[in-house]
Amino acid sequence: MSHKEDFAMDNAELELAKLRAAPITPKIRLQIPPQDMPAQDPSARRSNMEEVAMGYTPAQAMLEAERCLQCKNAPCIAGCPVRIDIPGFIGKIKEGDFLGASRVIKKTNLLPSICGRVCPQETQCQAPCTVGKALGSVEKAVQIGRLERFVADYERTHGAVEMPHVAPPTGRKVAIVGAGPAGLTCAVDVRREGHEVTIFEAFHKPGGVMVYGIPEFRLPKVLVQSEAEVLECMGVDFELNFLVGRTRPLRALLSEDGYDAVFIGTGAGLPKFMNIPGENYVGVFSANEYLTRANLLKAYMRGVAGTPIYPSRRVAVLGGGNVAMDSARMALRLGAEEVRVLYRRTREEMPARAEEVAHAIEEGIIFDFLKSPTRVLGDDRGRVAALEVLSYELGEPDESGRRRPVPIRGSEQIIPFDTVIVAIGNESNPLISHTTPELHVDKHGHILVDEKQKTSIDRVYAGGDIVLGAATVILAMGEGRRAAQAINEILQ
Amino acid sequence: MHGTHRIVSKTQLSEEVFRIEVEAPLVARERKAGQFVIVMHDEEYSERIPLTIADADSVRGTVTLIFQTVGASTHKLALKNPGDEIVLLGPLGNPTHIERFGWAVCVGGGIGLAPLYPIAKALKEAGNRVTVISGARTKDLLIMQKELAAIADEHIVVTDDGSFGRKALVTEPLKELCIQVPKPDIVVTIGPPIMMKFCAETTRPFGVKTLASLNTIMLDGTGMCGGCRVAVGDQTKFVCVDGPEFDAHLVDWNGMMMRLGTYKEIEKEAHDRCHLEMQIAQLEAHAADKEPAK
Numbered sequence: 001m002s003h004k005e006d007f008a009m010d011n012a013e014l015e016l017a018k019l020r021a022a023p024i025t026p027k028i029r030l031q032i033p034p035q036d037m038p039a040q041d042p043s044a045r046r047s048n049m050e051e052v053a054m055g056y057t058p059a060q061a062m063l064e065a066e067r068c069l070q071c072k073n074a075p076c077i078a079g080c081p082v083r084i085d086i087p088g089f090i091g092k093i094k095e096g097d098f099l100g101a102s103r104v105i106k107k108t109n110l111l112p113s114i115c116g117r118v119c120p121q122e123t124q125c126q127a128p129c130t131v132g133k134a135l136g137s138v139e140k141a142v143q144i145g146r147l148e149r150f151v152a153d154y155e156r157t158h159g160a161v162e163m164p165h166v167a168p169p170t171g172r173k174v175a176i177v178g179a180g181p182a183g184l185t186c187a188v189d190v191r192r193e194g195h196e197v198t199i200f201e202a203f204h205k206p207g208g209v210m211v212y213g214i215p216e217f218r219l220p221k222v223l224v225q226s227e228a229e230v231l232e233c234m235g236v237d238f239e240l241n242f243l244v245g246r247t248r249p250l251r252a253l254l255s256e257d258g259y260d261a262v263f264i265g266t267g268a269g270l271p272k273f274m275n276i277p278g279e280n281y282v283g284v285f286s287a288n289e290y291l292t293r294a295n296l297l298k299a300y301m302r303g304v305a306g307t308p309i310y311p312s313r314r315v316a317v318l319g320g321g322n323v324a325m326d327s328a329r330m331a332l333r334l335g336a337e338e339v340r341v342l343y344r345r346t347r348e349e350m351p352a353r354a355e356e357v358a359h360a361i362e363e364g365i366i367f368d369f370l371k372s373p374t375r376v377l378g379d380d381r382g383r384v385a386a387l388e389v390l391s392y393e394l395g396e397p398d399e400s401g402r403r404r405p406v407p408i409r410g411s412e413q414i415i416p417f418d419t420v421i422v423a424i425g426n427e428s429n430p431l432i433s434h435t436t437p438e439l440h441v442d443k444h445g446h447i448l449v450d451e452k453q454k455t456s457i458d459r460v461y462a463g464g465d466i467v468l469g470a471a472t473v474i475l476a477m478g479e480g481r482r483a484a485q486a487i488n489e490i491l492q
Numbered sequence: 493m494h495g496t497h498r499i500v501s502k503t504q505l506s507e508e509v510f511r512i513e514v515e516a517p518l519v520a521r522e523r524k525a526g527q528f529v530i531v532m533h534d535e536e537y538s539e540r541i542p543l544t545i546a547d548a549d550s551v552r553g554t555v556t557l558i559f560q561t562v563g564a565s566t567h568k569l570a571l572k573n574p575g576d577e578i579v580l581l582g583p584l585g586n587p588t589h590i591e592r593f594g595w596a597v598c599v600g601g602g603i604g605l606a607p608l609y610p611i612a613k614a615l616k617e618a619g620n621r622v623t624v625i626s627g628a629r630t631k632d633l634l635i636m637q638k639e640l641a642a643i644a645d646e647h648i649v650v651t652d653d654g655s656f657g658r659k660a661l662v663t664e665p666l667k668e669l670c671i672q673v674p675k676p677d678i679v680v681t682i683g684p685p686i687m688m689k690f691c692a693e694t695t696r697p698f699g700v701k702t703l704a705s706l707n708t709i710m711l712d713g714t715g716m717c718g719g720c721r722v723a724v725g726d727q728t729k730f731v732c733v734d735g736p737e738f739d740a741h742l743v744d745w746n747g748m749m750m751r752l753g754t755y756k757e758i759e760k761e762a763h764d765r766c767h768l769e770m771q772i773a774q775l776e777a778h779a780a781d782k783e784p785a786k
Contacts, residue, residue: 003656028593099621135598201495202581202712202713202714203712204495204535204579205535206493228493232493238493238494238495239495240493240494240496240580241493241495241496241497241580241581242494242495242518242581242712243581243582243584243713246522246582246583246584247518247519247522247581247583248518248522267716269712269714269715269716269717270715271716271717271718273718273728275728279728279743280721280722280723280728280747280751281750282750282751282753282754283754285718285719286717286719288716288717288718288719289711289718289719292712292716292717293711297539297540298536298537301537303765304537305537305539306537306538306539306564306565306568306762307538307539307540307711308539308755308758308759308762310754310755311757311758334611337536381750381753382747382750382751383750384745429714429715429716430715430733431714431715431733485709
């Protein structure tokens with residue numbers, strides 16, 4: 001992560017020219033360093049909502065593409081939840097055929113501008129990369145994610161977005177519940193077969209977690225809107241402000257409204273709280289609430305947006321995942337003087353992407369490891385005044401395989417805060433299961449599906465966080481694809 | 493992409509109270525007494541606010557919302573006209589559990605009379621004896637009176653200032669009813685939180701089951717954010733999906749009222765700014781009227 005962008009970018013052109021002056025052997029490829037992602041300077045970006053990572057230049061992209069060995073077994077493809085032809089698109093970048101690279105990606109992934117930004121590539125495609133293995137570090141793998149993002153952005157900015165081909169009408173209709181990553185992906189693959197597709201979305205904008213959860217400075221909302229508009233151009237119908245389960249029971253879509261199949265992609269919108277005393281004081285927010293106010297409802301535009309955001313000065317964020325990082329970095333941008341992330345394990349055990357943690361530290365967010373609150377303390381108006389915090393040490397591993405935090409008795413301390421953001425996870429939103437009898441769920445509320453994403457109800461499929469529990473955009477997309485394939489099979 | 497709903501009619505019931513009818517055929521068909529909607533006056537920058545469904549016509553495909561202009565968002569909503577589109581999501585929340593309880597007393601305060609009406613009507617249709625207590629600060633804020641009188645077996649009207657009906661708070665006639673033998677089988681109360689709290693305290697010593705419909709701050713209305721949470725007994729519940737009705741004797745009223753005040757200062761600022769903007773718009777309109785034709 002470098003904010004010395006001008007130097008790095010000019011340097012790339014020079015390096016590329018030098019490299020291509022002579023035949024390039026695998027050994028030479030391995031000597032090319034991974035290209036830094038130009039990023040906004042931390043002291044500037046902590047008070048703006050613009051994208052932090054600014055994207056490669058064409059020269060940087062080509063230089064990075066030259067690092068790929070085009071190895072025959074391509075372990076990267078197996079690491080990708082939707083099996084993008086990674087060496088294929090990287091090969092095109094090398095040739096300077098960026099639009100050709102986009103075509104390769106879009107054969108399997110229709111949201112590359114999003115995945116290129118939010119996928120945890122370091123645990124997916126980049127983890128088994130031959131180059132990373134040869135150089136002894138996943139950080140030195142080919143920067144597949146950054147290349148994917150470059151290609152997607154190039155296609156968008158050169159006005160060359162291609163519409164996927166749609167087969168002639170079949171007369172069959174499919175209902176998609178939820179316009180998040182699972183639903184959008186399923187919709188595309190079903191629509192391509194010529195079936196009529198309607199997406200039902202509870203919010204007034206499509207995108208799901210991509211629009212309410214992931215902040216503007218990581219994923220600009222205009223990108224999500226563009227992707228949804230591609231679907232519209234394909235003939236997909238969007239019914240916004242429609243809550244399946246309430247506006248219309250799910251069963252009625254099949255039995256009365258003429259839909260031949262339904263896909264449920266309603267997501268993990270059920271916030272988990274700590275269940276500690278004081279958690280209902282004014283100033284305690286779930287990360288979902290905090291981020292929805294800030295992102296979807298644009299509370300960062302004070303005085304313009306009607307949705308208020310709490311005027312925070314000292315913020316505690318509880319949790320160690322990407323949502324905790326997003327909440328902390330958003331709180332900073334909303335004007336907090338101090339933001340501390342309290343996590344009961346250490347940096348090594350944090351599930352958040354290393355890049356997000358690094359960005360957060362650069363921006364001045366403070367990390368309190370091996371700490372967790374036992375109580376929220378309030379003032380006489382019922383507002384958050386402080387947290388009572390206990391210190392921990394790591395003991396034996398628990399069911400998740402990570403070392404279990406063990407409280408250190410007597411280590412309680414009182415730390416003043418005016419805001420607490422609880423970002424300890426989300427569970428599957430129960431509205432659909434509660435209003436649809438015979439839809440089987442497990443004890444966590446996850447909808448049970450078979451390997452074809454089929455639920456306990458005939459012609460009803462499900463995928464994404466509602467099945468997996470809170471996971472990622474790309475996993476949701478993979479499930480949406482599989483469900484679409486199964487739906488297309490039964491509609492033949 | 494569609495999803496907005498057209499306003500079909502608008503009536504001003506008093507200085508601060510408005511009624512709008514919105515085209516929403518699916519909501520009109522599906523909705524049951526006790527449910528509400530989330531509304532935005534525009535798709536880009538509006539706040540999301542919960543409003544109760546006062547009535548619905550499934551033949552015409554419309555729902556009726558009655559609201560008071562208490563802040564910037566409700567003011568902007570009141571400025572909308574027939575033909576304008578708004579965002580409307582519903583019907584939300586669990587329907588009121590209606591059964592033949594015996595004798596049901598429905599207590600409504602101010603704007604709470606709007607959602608009370610469909611509940612009182614449903615209770616009457618289920619075979620209950622229904623007594624309605626309508627209360628408001630002043631005569632102007634009494635709404636739904638004709639409708640309530642038409643379905644109630646007894647209708648007691650009170651105002652704080654005595655400008656109409658009996659000069660009393662709703663808790664006074666409520667207590668008089670609770671003292672009777674036999675006492676009411678159920679009380680349903682909807683209105684300002686402080687009113688519902690005192691209704692709960694009034695019925696508690698008599699052991700009369702009391703339901704209150706809570707009106708907390710809400711965002712999505714689908715249970716995904718927890719912003720509407722309230723302590724009920726020793727549990728935390730989400731008003732938008734577990735409610736909106738709860739056992740009034742178990743609700744943490746003080747906690748609920750404190751949470752309702754989360755954004756008080758910001759809301760006041762926005763409300764003041766809204767008033768200012770409205771005044772400026774009016775002045776500009778007058779100035780334009782006075783200008784000679786060009």
